[in-house]
């Protein structure tokens with residue numbers, strides 16, 4: 001592999017060796033199209049497996065667990081940021097885009113990990129964070145050490161303050177994590193940070209910034225990275241001409257014209273990246289994290305752009321048959337429009353786990369249940385139906401895995417993990433907690449290191465504790481416990497992924513009239529069907545051999561909150 005083991009940028013041969021290794025038998029797309037219907041497993045590296053016993057997960061830990069990933073049956077791993085970072089935002093504050101955090105390992109460890117993943121037939125998608133660097137990045141340090149108006153400052157977004165002595169920030173904008181989006185530096189200027197103050201926004205009008213990210217794309221692609229998950233993909237292009245509009249004024253900008261988000265010019269950046277992706281064989285892939293209206297998503301997913309975009313529609317929806325059906329129909333139509341495939345996701349490192357969300361009642365106003373009040377109340381209000389939540393999560397996941405397109409899973413959901421509420425304030429890490437005292441609890445509860453064994457130090461995560469405290473109930477939902485239980489969620493995921501590999505065909509779906517409500521039923525090419533019963537009553541399944549179900553089926557009766565896959569007779 002070009003550049004393997006070296007700290008310097010890799011040689012210009014951009015064809016990663018070993019690509020032939022990653023093909024597997026079965027129905028999944030080959031070669032350049034591998035991503036279209038892939039099952040991608042998200043690893044939050046600091047919380048997956050800790051090989052060196054410092055309480056923080058690392059790359060060698062991931063390598064040691066590749067047999068587990070292979071037995072689960074995933075096609076690819078998406079690795080959340082593993083770069084050097086002060087962890088002001090869980091690693092999404094990057095000090096150096098072309099290196100590995102020493103607490104997680106070295107570039108050699110990275111090369112070993114990717115080789116072992118490829119040998120197991122698993123691709124690697126790396127998280128890329130282009131909207132902002134960290135405030136420890138060498139560029140930002142240089143910017144602080146340089147004068148206003150200098151080329152060093154021009155890589156970021158610096159402005160003078162308003163008012164006679166410049167004491168007011170350049171605008172009233174608020175950061176996503178709460179508090180002002182401008183931070184004042186000692187000489188009186190302000191810099192923009194749409195997230196935490198430790199995450200200064202880069203200036204994408206600056207050709208140096210563009211060139212440096214192209215270098216980063218090639219650096220990791222040369223090391224064999226198969227694709228990129230692009231953080232805040234809708235934020236890079238900004239229009240910051242003076243006078244800056246107020247928050248209220250910005251609300252009036254139409255699609256594509258908002259000064260900060262989802263501007264049309266952002267796609268010029270991705271068109272350049274696409275040319276880089278196409279230098280490789282197979283071409284590197286990308287998936288956009290773009291929080292945009294569904295009808296704007298196709299631009300990010302365009303084959304001449306990033307190629308795929310996350311749909312968070314299911315993740316944000318309540319457990320509801322009509323809502324699910326609408327989302328599935330719309331997203332399949334959007335995918336056709338873009339030429340891409342659809343993505344589906346229920347859980348990730350930013351949201352309350354779906355087993356927990358589905359165990360909480362729908363809010364009185366009918367809005368999405370995000371688990372916010374439950375978190376704020378310390379897990380008491382509203383009352384969590386743990387079993388019901390898990391039952392519904394298993395059913396929903398089995399429905400998702402039957403859909404055309406790619407499915408993104410988040411580490412620990414295959415164990416049916418609930419959100420961890422038992423984290424004392426002094427142990428919390430998420431900036432949303434610190435910047436919104438008493439209003440937001442933050443995302444630590446889904447980032448607790450996952451349990452591998454029933455007991456022992458940190459439930460098998462490592463040999464000496466875990467950087468976030470694990471609850472006592474973790475032992476019962478550990479990999480060890482679930483591997484011994486044929487009815488466990490882990491057993492269900494393994495079966496579902498193995499079956500999906502065999503059954504998955506063209507990206508088509510045909511809705512069936514289930515004849516009963518609230519039930520969703522559809523047929524996929526190749527003669528198989530999925531039927532989901534949203535409850536509360538039992539429903540009778542149509543004819544056909546039962547292939548898999550998320551809950552016991554007897555005499556052709558599918559209980560409430562369950563999904564079955566059937567072979568068409």
Ligand code: NOJ
Nearest residue numbers: 089092129195231232350
């Ligand atoms: C989206 C990431 O998923 C989230 O974890 C992060 O805090 C923000 N982008 C900022 O990088």
